[in-house]
Amino acid sequence: MAASEQTEVVIVSIFVNPAQFAPHEDYNRYPRNIGQDVAALKALPPRDDGRPRVNAVFAPESVGEMYPRGISLHVPEQVGTFVEVLGLSSQLEGIARPHFFRGVATVVTKLFSAIQPEMAFFGQKDIQQCCIIRALVEDLLMPIKVVIVPTQRDSRTGLALSSRNAYLSEDERAKWAPIFYQGLSGAVQAYESEGERRAAVLLALVRDTIKNTEGSERLDIEYISLVDPATLKEITDSIEDATGAVLCGAWKMGSTRLIDNVLLGVPFVPEDK
Structure with a gap:
């Protein structure tokens, strides 16, 4: 929706990128339903002038179209051209998934080369x-102007919308997975309403809120971090009002790994657009 409000022509890309997955991850079972995706795009309400919200879908029919030399999930076996963004890729998600952002940067470069957009829209949920x-x-x-769109959430629970939510049971989606966001929300309230800026206090608030919520034992917390929004370096003292911070984390429910984040005083997300 944000793209159609700010641009004349919208192209949506749909591609499950193998370069983002390690051999032990869920590439082969990752949710894929191109027909459902396209139907959802067609069902979007039209623009005010009657034109469709989405003008085209870029959906390569085969992996070979994006990786003409082929692609292995084993990085040492890969051949061809790859892109890395050093300094921002090895922390946070890069610790658990060390080759993930190499795959992201590579496929996004390919998409930009193929489509030649003037603007590109990405969701805040994947803030790194x-x-x-x-x-x-x-x-x-x-x-290219990169626009970060606020995270889309379940209106009842606050759980961030994600393809991997399909792995969760109904109870997990409704009752247990949202507990992490409840913890993040407690820190947002302390930051915005109480003026709390101390990193240790904000991080403790997240952990304590989660711990004191019924069902928290179902969450296997991987990390909770407070980082600078530009460098992604850990904030260990206090948040500077001029730059703000990103409060983020990852957890598992069973074998399903999820991520989420909230922004504390960060100016670069257009909340009202």
Whole structure:
């Protein structure tokens, strides 16, 4: 919706990128339903002037179209051209998934080359990815404006919408997975309403809120971090009001790994657009 409100022509890309997956991850079972995706795009309400919200879908029919030399999930076996954004890819998600952002930067560069957009829209839920893509565009002198769109959430529970939510049971989606966001929300309230800026206090609030919520034992917390929005470096003292911070984390429910984040005083997400 944000893209159709800010641009004349919208192209949506749909592609499950093998370069983002390690051999032990869920590439083969990752949710894929191109027909359902296209139907959902067609069902979007038209623009005010009657034109459709989405003008075209870029959906390569085969992996070979995007990786003409082929692609292995084993990085040492890969051949061809790959893109890395150093300095922003090894922390946070990069610890658990060390080759993930190499795959992201590579496929996004390919998509930009194929489509030649003037603007590109990415969801805040993958905030580290957003930072990396902005750096990629700046470093490679691409004439593209990167817009970060606020995270879309379940209206009842606050759970961030994600393809991997399909792995969760109904009870997990409704009752247990949203507990992490409840913890993040407690820190947002302390930051905005109480003026709390101390990193240790905000991080403790997240952990304590989660711990004191019924069902928290179902969450296997991987990390909770408070980081600078530009460098993604850990904030260990206090948040600077001029720059704000990103409060983010990852957890598992059973074998399903999920991520989420909230922004504390960060100016670059257009909340009202």
